[in-house]
Amino acid sequence: MAVVDVTVLPIGTGATSLSDFVVACQRELKLCGEGLNFQLTAMGTIIEGDLDRVLEVIRRLHEVPFNHGAMRVSTTIKIDDRRDKAGTILQKIQSVECKM
Amino acid sequence: MAVVDVTVLPIGTGATSLSDFVVACQRELKLCGEGLNFQLTAMGTIIEGDLDRVLEVIRRLHEVPFNHGAMRVSTTIKIDDRRDKAGTILQKIQSVECKM
């Protein structure tokens, strides 16, 4: 199980606000992200699940700004993949909070 | 006002679990981050505030693993800095949620 942070930025659209693109990405995520756990943050979206499934979904999110007129997209992906135990969004947060 | 995502990773410590380092960083943040708004996520910490203050605090977080024995640290910082209006953690999330 991997926990993955993704940020999809359209370049050159002339829009300072990106919320319309983020909304479109969230809708795509709901459509194609069945079985995955995800969470919107102020800096991106955190997705938890089987890594191949997560990357497949991210591949579709990356297309969203192109489908809305962008000609260039900058996508940043940060994968945290742990194989000794199941790392999940909840477990990662709790393992810190219970020590504070 | 900037919103900044930071991840501090110790390299070569032999510890697969990083929660002790994350706890130490959160404590440092509480000590030196007065006046800043921050939020722990499963993939890092999001800090909101004056950019110079935020970078000053991140500079201290980056030292935390060294203070706990690490000899190498990989720190990733993502800055979202908007000057046409005040971007905050709350405003960024709400501007998406109210359109969904």
Next chain:
Amino acid sequence: MAVVDVTVLPIGTGATSLSDFVVACQRELKLCGEGLNFQLTAMGTIIEGDLDRVLEVIRRLHEVPFNHGAMRVSTTIKIDDRRDKAGTILQKIQSVECKM
């Protein structure tokens, strides 16, 4: 054509030097990256080519530290995908240098 920067970091291996892992990743890249253009930098590897092919190759690079004993891997991927013209490693550098 996309230009993609990837960094694969093993976590918890006890090794401060990462060059053995980087060497193993470069060998894997030579094995499975046929048809792609790639360049080792001091901070990662830049790969240029069809985005689906590039992501397929990165998926394999991400496994390399696991195959060498790591139990946790942090992989960061930055995609620059431009559809109005062919962005390549060479073109991107030259478009800057010719203006300086």
Next chain:
Amino acid sequence: MAVVDVTVLPIGTGATSLSDFVVACQRELKLCGEGLNFQLTAMGTIIEGDLDRVLEVIRRLHEVPFNHGAMRVSTTIKIDDRRDKAGTILQKIQSVECKM
């Protein structure tokens, strides 16, 4: 000595090509980066030197798009800081190449 990768992206300028911004950043780097070693790559700029100096310079690069009309800037910084030995751009590349 730290090796740091930085990418400065203007958001909402309407320009798909970013080379003018990259050129302006490179000029700023030449002006204020005395004593630092730096290298332009296809995905950003790698800067080597004392970490506080490097961050001071990056803070100025982050202002460049604002000075050229952007209202929002996304800057990504990746720090590799090693204290057991001097990590440099050259040493990092050579330690891999000599093993291949």
